[in-house]
Amino acid sequence: MRFPRFRLLVLLAALSLLGACSFRPTTTLYRLDGGDPAIPERNGMAVLLGPVTLADYLRQDTLLVQRHEDGSLSTARNARWAGDLKADIDQLLLRQLAWRLDSHRLVPEPGAPGFKPDVQVQLNITRLDSGPKQPAVLEAQWRLLDRQGRLRESRLIRLEESHQNSSADQVRAQSVVLQRLAEQLAAAIQPLAKQQTSAPAPEPRKTARAAAPKVEKKPPQVPDIPIVSPTRDVEVFRF
Template sequence: MTVRFPLALMLVSLLGLTGCMHSPPVPMFQLDPGTPEVPSEKAGMQVLLGPVTVADYLQRETLLQRQPDGSLTAASDGRWAGSLAADIDQLLLRQLSWRLDSQRLVLAPGNPGFTPEVQVLVTISRLDSGPQRPAVLEAQWRLLDRAGKLRDSRLVRLEEPHAGTAADQVRAQSALLQQLAGQLADAVKPLEGQQPVAETPRKPAQPAAAAKPKAPPQPKIPMAAPVRTDVEVFRF
């Protein structure tokens, strides 16, 4: 038995298939780590990178576009290939390792037995751009020594122009992260080989003054009381 579909239904199906066949693939992007060289020093400075905290709105595959009014929309001509946060970790790690010429950089939480000379904590609160808006990076970084004492801290805001295309916007955002890595390296280098900040010694507590011995109580002298006698004196 032959089943015949209505002509209209067949045409709709064919148009749908044609549309799917001609849909261009959405480009996928990754951050550009630049051209960092492999460090020549196998040892070098021990640095713990992280945690690197990324704003919630960046933890998605969508490539966001900043509009002239400040709002964010999803890009139709591109998306991130995987985790943007993981890309940021690797870009900063490779850049710092090259700039410090050290192979001994580890991402947080670190490895057992690894004692860093410096820990670099980074918080990225903004990283975006738009067809008519420059790429902007806003972040804060802090440096802690072996003892966990704060050695340095800074708020950062960087901008980078671009040509407007999604590809050039990703290039500009990558350039901003490379600039951030350069600032971190400049701040970390002076701390190499330094001892942790010594705590200000506390003054020993003064011993409590010895209590003076109390004088022995003076014996109480009984008060003289009039003596009464039952002897009556008779006068004649």
């Protein structure tokens, strides 16, 4: 009778395991919405995007971070990012900037061999989160460098977007603030594009040097040689 009991125990264990799995909540995967940017039509200015850095709490794992009213953070139980969050942010910004600047010449950091950017965008995202009762908030700082590596602009920015509390709408709101970030970045880059494409100012003409006064050449002086005059009253003797 031992074998029937053993089989019964195995069957009960299998049924309990299947029951536990059936009640386990499913996890939903999300990706950022990059909007519907148009494909650029020309080779505009060359832009190097990066490095783009994220705050440490955004690089821990792929879980969707939730912010609460007291400022504490937690992770959503049933919501995850479908992939690497930083890679999604890079692609969203790259496509948005290419569309708004109308240029194919946008390359993510570290760039490509021989690629010489007109502008480099350095971006540090210090906050990107939301919560059931907290709006989506983006806090970041960007730095724009010109072709010579000189700092042309540095700006701190904070953007907010409300949502309907669900995880799906929170992801939508976070996508919106990132798209607005790309819009403001493009507006800051465009004046630099005009400076890069403008013709260089003509060099001032060199003033001609004042002509030296002409010095009249004097004829060579003839040395004063005494002239021998014929002598008079000279007697000539002949032999």
